[in-house]
Amino acid sequence: MSADEWAIRAEGVSKKFGLTLRQSMKYGMRDVGRKLVGRSSTTDVLREGEFWAVNDVGFELHRGEALGIMGVNGCGKTTLLRILNGVYAPDKGRVEVRGRVGALIAAGAGFAPMLTGRENVYVNGALLGLSTKEIDGLMDEIIAFSELGEFIDLPVKNYSSGMFVRLGFAIAAMSRPDILLMDEVLAVGDLNFQKKCYDHILQLKRNGTAIILVSHAPGAIWAVCDRGLFLDRGRVHVDGPIEDVIRAYDDQNSKNARRSDIQFSQAEAHAQQAGELQAVAGPLGQSEKRPGTGDVICTDFRVLSVNGDGQVSELEFRQPFIIEVDVTVIRPVENFILRVVLDAVHYRSIVTLDNYEQGSPIPLLQPGKYTFKIEVSNQNFRPGAYAFNVSVVSKHVGTHLFLWWKCAHLVVLSPRDQFLYSEPNAVMHFDAEFTHSALDGDK
Numbered sequence: 001m002s003a004d005e006w007a008i009r010a011e012g013v014s015k016k017f018g019l020t021l022r023q024s025m026k027y028g029m030r031d032v033g034r035k036l037v038g039r040s041s042t043t044d045v046l047r048e049g050e051f052w053a054v055n056d057v058g059f060e061l062h063r064g065e066a067l068g069i070m071g072v073n074g075c076g077k078t079t080l081l082r083i084l085n086g087v088y089a090p091d092k093g094r095v096e097v098r099g100r101v102g103a104l105i106a107a108g109a110g111f112a113p114m115l116t117g118r119e120n121v122y123v124n125g126a127l128l129g130l131s132t133k134e135i136d137g138l139m140d141e142i143i144a145f146s147e148l149g150e151f152i153d154l155p156v157k158n159y160s161s162g163m164f165v166r167l168g169f170a171i172a173a174m175s176r177p178d179i180l181l182m183d184e185v186l187a188v189g190d191l192n193f194q195k196k197c198y199d200h201i202l203q204l205k206r207n208g209t210a211i212i213l214v215s216h217a218p219g220a221i222w223a224v225c226d227r228g229l230f231l232d233r234g235r236v237h238v239d240g241p242i243e244d245v246i247r248a249y250d251d252q253n254s255k256n257a258r259r260s261d262i263q264f265s266q267a268e269a270h271a272q273q274a275g276e277l278q279a280v281a282g283p284l285g286q287s288e289k290r291p292g293t294g295d296v297i298c299t300d301f302r303v304l305s306v307n308g309d310g311q312v313s314e315l316e317f318r319q320p321f322i323i324e325v326d327v328t329v330i331r332p333v334e335n336f337i338l339r340v341v342l343d344a345v346h347y348r349s350i351v352t353l354d355n356y357e358q359g360s361p362i363p364l365l366q367p368g369k370y371t372f373k374i375e376v377s378n379q380n381f382r383p384g385a386y387a388f389n390v391s392v393v394s395k396h397v398g399t400h401l402f403l404w405w406k407c408a409h410l411v412v413l414s415p416r417d418q419f420l421y422s423e424p425n426a427v428m429h430f431d432a433e434f435t436h437s438a439l440d441g442d443k
């Protein structure tokens, strides 16, 4: 198979489910009956109480490409992966694959609980199409990657969810599949293991494996995938560069959050009436406030010069600056963290500044109005355009309490012609000493 050939192709793929188990079973038995007497199938139309979980999805993925699939809960991501993996037959459309498909869709799925990890490697390997000899050859590598040690000879019914993922990923990835399908499951593993897995996924991609990754984590999707699909109620709404897909996902999430968070809207309306909320737009994207839990809002964000000249939107190379953020706390927040993140033109999150990381924890912040001041003395950005995002998080809450996307923009000016010939995509400047010496015999 050459690099420009497709590895997996889906065309008009659709899958429907019944809203209730009873109805699904009734329709299922009726379909079998129709088939037995040679009558046409009714799989391509919706009957009462059915809905399309995946609706007319099509794409083509080549070797060495990675496709990210994003969408809010229940939009059909896992169902689509299961169709691609052959677990479900589509009701409409078709899927074609070239080569071996490795899949990690649900932690623990596909393992026989009474068998040991080692025995399950043989069973899973055989399902992947590997011979016993091939599995023998891979066994040490799989055990080493999974870091299960002597637990490999324990029945898997005693495994934790993290151990399932370790073994599942090790089998799927070490078998060097032509196509690797991955659902959110990696998030179960600890951070070191996740990092190791992502390194390995990128290695597989470089070696020509086509990857499909489903995740709610923009960072993971962005790190691995070049393009993606954004699904909404089973349909493809965005098919394009991964940045567009992440943005569509972010937008949908914030719309949903806005719908469900009346308290935030009230707090925001109050702040707007009081003239406290400002919006800034510029070349690095539109400013947008994303509601979180409604406990906190950031009402203003300023970038200031250190010599009292007020707000700045341009800085000289190396010029220090001050950030001020006005924050209104509506309900008490434990372990309050104010986080400012800087993006550059082609990059997200190149620098993060948060009070917890900088050694200034805030165990409890009571309702009230606050101004946070952050003095940055050693900025070393290369000339270019940058954008700020500000968020409030709490150590014990798994989502942001408030997020203000692109709350300010900044241009770092170029000093003379020093940067004229340099790499335009680079962001940071390090001070470094360059020396050179002639090799023996050379002048």
Ligand SMILES: Nc1ncnc2c1ncn2[C@@H]1O[C@H](COP(=O)(O)OP(=O)(O)OP(=O)(O)O)[C@@H](O)[C@H]1O
Pocket (backbone or CB within 6 Å): 017, 018, 053, 071, 072, 073, 074, 075, 076, 077, 078, 079, 080
């Ligand atoms: N076996 C099934 N029988 C009936 N309905 C199902 C079945 N599997 C999934 N569904 C429904 O199909 C829709 C899509 O589910 P799916 O698991 O594919 O979503 P998802 O995008 O992977 O969600 P999440 O982000 O929560 O994992 C949901 O409404 C779900 O309830």
